[in-house]
Amino acid sequence: MDIPNEVQAEFNSFLKRTKRSNEIFNKTKDLVPYGVSSNYRALEPYPIYFNRGVGSRIYDSDGNEYIDFNMAFGVLVAGHNHPKLVEIIEERIRNGVVLGFEYERIYELANIIRDRFNVDMVRFSSTGLEATLHAIRIARGYTQRDKVIKFLGTYHGSHDFLLVATKPNLYAAGNRKRPSKVPSGPGVSKAALSEILVAQYGDIESVELLFAEHPDEIAAVILEPVAMNMGVIIPPKEFMHRLRALCDDYGVVLIFDEVKTSGKLFHGAEEYFGVKPDLKTMAKAIAGGYPLSVIGGRKEIMSEVGPDKIPHAGTFNSNPLSIDAGIVTLRDILTRDAMDRAIKYSSELVKAHREIFTDAGVPVYSVGFGTSGAVFFSDREINNWHDFLLYEHTGKWWVYFVSMMNRGIIPTAPGPDEQWTVSVQHSEEDVERMVDVLNDVARLVAMDVPKMKNIEAF
Ligand SMILES: Cc1ncc(COP(=O)(O)O)c(C=O)c1O
Known part of the structure; x- marks a missing residue:
């Protein structure tokens, strides 16, 4: 299956915005396998390197700023550097x-x-x-x-x-x-x-x-x-x-x-x-x-x-x-009040994912639990690993991830089997920005891409 031009352009733009990460990877990969210290940080075609995090923001080595909803795989419910x-x-x-x-x-x-x-x-x-x-x-x-x-x-x-x-x-x-x-x-x-x-x-x-x-x-x-x-x-x-x-x-x-x-x-x-x-x-x-x-x-x-x-x-x-x-x-x-606010923001994100992707004609299943939530591009519920392997459209997930990154949002931890985390330092504006960007990328996720070969476009 051919990759639609607009999707291909997103992947190309991602590579252009992260040139310094590519350089660091090329210097590092002969010293550190895959250029990372945890296998879950290895990304194709290269990992993205970061050097600073403040509040709800994180900055990569090219100087790109992102609103961070990965939050170090859920470590940073307190936000960066509280x-x-x-x-x-x-x-x-x-x-x-x-x-x-x-x-x-x-x-x-x-x-x-x-x-x-x-x-x-x-x-x-x-x-x-x-x-x-x-x-x-x-x-x-x-x-x-x-x-x-x-x-x-x-x-x-x-x-x-x-x-x-x-x-x-x-x-x-x-x-x-x-x-x-x-x-x-x-x-x-x-x-x-x-x-x-x-x-x-x-x-x-x-x-x-x-x-x-x-x-x-x-x-x-x-x-x-x-x-x-x-x-x-x-x-x-x-x-x-x-x-x-x-x-x-x-x-x-x-x-x-x-x-x-x-x-x-x-x-x-x-x-x-x-x-x-x-x-x-x-x-x-x-x-x-x-x-x-x-x-x-x-x-x-x-x-x-x-x-x-x-x-x-x-x-x-x-x-x-x-x-x-x-x-x-x-x-x-992580007081009761602060967590309640983060939990409320996370449930708004679940709702937004459901509505925006449904309106765009993308099969979607989104679930939240407290400060975290996940989006699956699937036409049915995912209740175990077999369901995930059979029904999750991994290709669409990568279009979602890369397109969000290109617009200054890290939507979840990297990987379709991961989730977002909202911290006590995320603001209402951060959540609104995420929703605006979701509205923008939904049409890209709606395009036909291969289901499994998520990195073909690179
Ligand atoms: C549920 C669960 N248990 C244990 C671990 C291991 O934790 P650590 O990476 O701090 O060793 C993880 C890491 O992601 C996890 O998600």
Whole structure:
């Protein structure tokens, strides 16, 4: 299929506007594979490099300004460089950023997290990866069992235990009721994966099958309560209640991976489902841009962590920089009022995506959850990874993304399986500008382009 001239012109214009990124990429790619430090930042034909972020704005290396709705994959619900964070961090730098011994303010932050996210005890780490890795170990240590159920299409960080069935193609994904246990790439240990079982997201029967087959062997079920590595997928509340009951029946630890969702509603996803997991992992937004993650949960389980008990350690864990940032972010920045405003803006964006693309004759399915939302170019609902692979028009998504970028908007994190995040620093004008630009690009997205080969136009 030929690319329409106007769409081709958008891709050409994108390359013209990002010449400096191309230059940086060409210098960097022989030193750093694909010119990036995280595979999710690699873009074809080259990644876009940035050097500054302020409030709701971000600036690339060519000096282009964008209203940022990626917000560092949801890290920056506080917005870029919030003044309250700048103040506390400047003070902290003068007082030392790593002390080696435990930092006295962990008590304050642990209290804030206990009250806000309904957990009895917490341990701090730095990244989401560490939090899910430790949560699994804690569940295994507590239950004295090894098997862990995860779901097709969910991502829990770059460690071997859960780098399975993250984003396989349709052939590799396997059966809807019995997804395949496909490693996310070469190098993922077969031994690590031997104890992982894979179920279909939102489908309780596929979980029941695994419980029936391994009644006494399952330590934990880990899931994103709202899947945010497949756009935004909100499973039925009934699914979550039945999952809770199943875990109770079999003595299995239910882990909510709230690395993303802890920044979407004031109390995280538990607020929406009314289901309390045994353990929770949180990261990204909770420290306003500084590396902080939390493993929290029931006292009976968490108190098994300790010397000569379940291991948990890390040189940078609860460093004062991250703890101070966490306190200010959760206490003073991500307040109920500020989050409510961001949530309202995000639901306006969901409505705008639905209306504008429908009016332009583009099949569209848009879903919001708190401060985030996603657009799928699909004529039906997307409820799991199979649906995404079958129904999402990836080609249209890239026309949308590139055309929005050309008009000064980063509409979502880069990738059709990602979502936008509205921060507490986005203004009504930012949202209006996004809507104006959507009106402008809808006619381009309506044009016929190949479904899968999203980068053909480059
Ligand atoms: C749900 C979820 N869990 C865990 C992680 C891993 O977090 P990190 O990249 O901080 O290691 C991510 C990252 O995107 C995530 O989305």
